[in-house]
Amino acid sequence: MTREIAVVAFAQTDHLRTSEELSEVEMLMPVLHEVRAQTGLKTADIGFTCSGSSDYLAGRAFSFTLALDGVGAWPPISESHVEMDGAWALYEAWTKLLTGDADTALVYSYGKSSPGPLRDVLTRQLDPYYVAPLWPDSVALAALQAQALIDAGDTDEPALASVAARSRADAAANCHAQLRGSVPQGEYLVRPLRTGDCPPVGDGAAAVILAAGDRARELCSRPAWIRGIDHRIEAHGLGVRDLTDSPSTRLAAEQAGAFERPVDTAELHAPFTSQETILRKALRLDDTVCVNPSGGALAANPVMAAGLIRIGEAAARIHRGESDRALAHATSGPCLQQNLVAVLEGDPR
Amino acid sequence: MSKEPVAVVGIGQTKHVAARRDVSIAGLVREAARRALDDAELTWADIDAVVIGKAPDFFEGVMMPELYLADALGAVGKPMLRVHTAGSVGGSTTLVAANLVAAGVHGTVLTLAFEKQSESNAMWGLSLPIPFQQPLLAGAGGFFAPHVRAYMRRSGAPDTVGSLVAYKDRRNALKNPYAHLHEHDITLEKVQASPMLWDPIRYSETCPSSDGACAMILTDRAGAARAPRPPAWMLGGAMRSEPTLFAGKDAVSPQAGKDCAADVYRQAGIADPRRDIDAVEMYVPFSWYEPMWLENLGFAAEGEGWKLTESGVTELDGDLPVNMSGGVLSTNPIGASGMIRFAEAALQVRGQAGEHQVEGARRVLGHAYGGGSQFFSMWLVGSEPPDS
Numbered sequence: 191m192t193r194e195i196a197v198v199a200f201a202q203t204d205h206l207r208t209s210e211e212l213s214e215v216e217m218l219m220p221v222l223h224e225v226r227a228q229t230g231l232k233t234a235d236i237g238f239t240c241s242g243s244s245d246y247l248a249g250r251a252f253s254f255t256l257a258l259d260g261v262g263a264w265p266p267i268s269e270s271h272v273e274m275d276g277a278w279a280l281y282e283a284w285t286k287l288l289t290g291d292a293d294t295a296l297v298y299s300y301g302k303s304s305p306g307p308l309r310d311v312l313t314r315q316l317d318p319y320y321v322a323p324l325w326p327d328s329v330a331l332a333a334l335q336a337q338a339l340i341d342a343g344d345t346d347e348p349a350l351a352s353v354a355a356r357s358r359a360d361a362a363a364n365c366h367a368q369l370r371g372s373v374p375q376g377e378y379l380v381r382p383l384r385t386g387d388c389p390p391v392g393d394g395a396a397a398v399i400l401a402a403g404d405r406a407r408e409l410c411s412r413p414a415w416i417r418g419i420d421h422r423i424e425a426h427g428l429g430v431r432d433l434t435d436s437p438s439t440r441l442a443a444e445q446a447g448a449f450e451r452p453v454d455t456a457e458l459h460a461p462f463t464s465q466e467t468i469l470r471k472a473l474r475l476d477d478t479v480c481v482n483p484s485g486g487a488l489a490a491n492p493v494m495a496a497g498l499i500r501i502g503e504a505a506a507r508i509h510r511g512e513s514d515r516a517l518a519h520a521t522s523g524p525c526l527q528q529n530l531v532a533v534l535e536g537d538p539r
Numbered sequence: 540m541s542k543e544p545v546a547v548v549g550i551g552q553t554k555h556v557a558a559r560r561d562v563s564i565a566g567l568v569r570e571a572a573r574r575a576l577d578d579a580e581l582t583w584a585d586i587d588a589v590v591i592g593k594a595p596d597f598f599e600g601v602m603m604p605e606l607y608l609a610d611a612l613g614a615v616g617k618p619m620l621r622v623h624t625a626g627s628v629g630g631s632t633t634l635v636a637a638n639l640v641a642a643g644v645h646g647t648v649l650t651l652a653f654e655k656q657s658e659s660n661a662m663w664g665l666s667l668p669i670p671f672q673q674p675l676l677a678g679a680g681g682f683f684a685p686h687v688r689a690y691m692r693r694s695g696a697p698d699t700v701g702s703l704v705a706y707k708d709r710r711n712a713l714k715n716p717y718a719h720l721h722e723h724d725i726t727l728e729k730v731q732a733s734p735m736l737w738d739p740i741r742y743s744e745t746c747p748s749s750d751g752a753c754a755m756i757l758t759d760r761a762g763a764a765r766a767p768r769p770p771a772w773m774l775g776g777a778m779r780s781e782p783t784l785f786a787g788k789d790a791v792s793p794q795a796g797k798d799c800a801a802d803v804y805r806q807a808g809i810a811d812p813r814r815d816i817d818a819v820e821m822y823v824p825f826s827w828y829e830p831m832w833l834e835n836l837g838f839a840a841e842g843e844g845w846k847l848t849e850s851g852v853t854e855l856d857g858d859l860p861v862n863m864s865g866g867v868l869s870t871n872p873i874g875a876s877g878m879i880r881f882a883e884a885a886l887q888v889r890g891q892a893g894e895h896q897v898e899g900a901r902r903v904l905g906h907a908y909g910g911g912s913q914f915f916s917m918w919l920v921g922s923e924p925p926d927s
Contacts, residue, residue, distance in 0.1 A: 266795035
């Protein structure tokens with residue numbers, strides 16, 4: 191594994207509560223155009239394309255096939271799709287570039303949560319025989335996790351509120367964020383989580399371009415080199431997991447080399463305030479690390495794209511010279527079941 | 540960059556049937572995975588990562604079921620990827636897993652694809668609601684029948700060619716203990732007398748709806764050296780996609796299929812597929828797709844594919860056997876169907892195909908397609924490792 195691979199471009203939509211006037215393809219196309227414009231690449235120049243999305247959000251089978259119209263897959267392209275957050279599409283593209291079969295890759299993902307009740311939709315992810323029939327929703331499960339964390343003495347409600355306040359305050363500088371500036375902590379949604387502890391529900395898309403070696407240097411003045419990337423999954427049954435910890439995040443971080451040297455920035459995919467506490471512990475992030483300068487998933491959480499956006503945000507800070515070594519994290523499944531960690535670095539300035 | 544060679548050292552399938560009411564989804568996939576591990580004489584601990592694929596989540600009514608299946612597939616604490624590229628997904632999943640080995644990221648990977656179609660009605664699951672699709676398109680057959688008619692008109696093939704394919708594949712399935720349909724009393728007359736579903740596709744020229752899973756263990760050179768049985772070596776693999784509908788699309792012989800095959804042949808050093816490849820396991824959900832794909836894959840000139848079928852070349856004892864396993868026409872758990880094709884190709888070059896073994900098969904092509912003839916996924920496997 192000697193090939194150097196970098197994120198060389200990133201674009202995202204303005205994330206909105208609803209985009210009902212746009213189809214998924216229409217929502218996606220501007221970000222595809224934007225990453226291509228950043229690099230000057232055309233569709234035919236890109237060696238591999240990989241995307242992430244979910245039929246359950248779209249409410250129809252094979253929803254990703256229409257996105258190919260937006261990509262402009264003619265002449266035919268080398269292409270693949272994961273039914274996962276786009277962060278895992280990026281992982282697949284990274285392995286493709288490692289083999290040497292391609293020098294550049296386009297990665298994109300999108301999700302429209304507005305057409306259906308997202309909390310109900312996400313219950314369909316759960317064990318179909320023993321758990322899904324009870325319809326425990328995503329906020330209720332996160333609340334179980336938050337309560338376990340409070341009971342363990344790892345946090346309290348004021349500390350959670352401060353995570354929410356910091357995230358939305360930082361998002362004031364992020365023109366794409368859905369919730370920005372001062373947002374009231376609000377009433378309990380599911381105790382102990384208040385509306386402020388929960389992510390906004392919204393629609394959005396993101397795209398990234400990866401390139402290898404010298405190709406990356408041609409396309410970007412300061413590429414964000416992927417020094418390591420790994421992902422791990424935990425058991426699905428909440429009853430067999432310690433919900434106050436995230437061993438899969440820790441293991442992925444170890445495998446990605448995150449602990450070899452400190453990072454200056456971390457973009458964590460923590461849709462709930464309590465999950466940031468868990469991830470900080472697993473990733474050994476202290477107060478010197480700038481966590482979620484974009485506002486994170488508490489400011490915008492387009493399902494299926496929010497993880498890819500973490501990698502994109504971390505890379506963009508390296509592109510801009512605001513970070514030299516950043517960690518990006520993505521999650522999937524109930525209560526942080528599956529986690530991906532990437533470590534990105536810029537060349538010395 | 541030199542890629543690590545990829546070997547198949549374990550293959551497992553379930554007995555494909557209309558409804559596996561005796562097992563959960565987890566039980567179904569674990570059965571196939573367990574058999575692949577047994578074939579490779581490996582344990583769960585030997586697996587570095589799991590790559591799983593299936594077609595739309597609506598078929599079982601579980602969103603991203605890999606989350607729930609992590610425990611059953613021994614993936615806890617490991618990387619797990621979920622691929623979905625429509626009907627080609629079983630092939631694509633294999634190739635994603637193969638890339639993990641080729642890139643040197645992992646040494647040994649379990650890849651698996653499944654569908655438990657008895658959990659829903661696949662035909663209506665594939666019939667999108669208006670306004671996403673025009674009315675009167677009932678299921679995949681409704682979509683593909685016009686393309687078959689276009690092929691017949693273009694090639695001048697006799698009306699009977701489709702029934703010859705179905706009769707051959709259903710007889711091949713009798714030799715495959717894992718095939719879904721075992722029609723012991725099948726005759727050509729019965730195929731030709733079966734009800735017309737989507738003109739010109741008759742009931743007996745159509746794939747069934749199956750519950751089933753298929754798994755493979757892919758590994759590197761070191762893993763292959765430890766394998767108890769002969770490995771199959773990946774000599775080439777590729778994916779190609781094009782949009783569903785656009786002006787100028789050739790729905791009969793899509794460019795993406797031609798490009799995908801050309802890429803595989805280039806990697807494997809195949810100059811003349813008809814001469815250099817011993818057998819083909821291709822994705823034929825409706826009988827007429829055999830001659831259509833023979834042309835698209837370069838085994839016959841345009842308009843000539845039906846002649847190979849008609850003259851018996853594609854029979855199990857023919858010069859270029861096609862769908863030795865009985866094919867998709869005899870077994871169709873949609874998400875797994877592509878991987879079953881890839882696995883059959885590997886079984887053949889390992890000499891492990893039992894009664895449907897093609898004598899001396901050294902290079903065999905596995906092929907899958909999906910969506911509106913727009914997603915293609917193929918690999919060529921051989922009994923000898925690639926030159927390096």
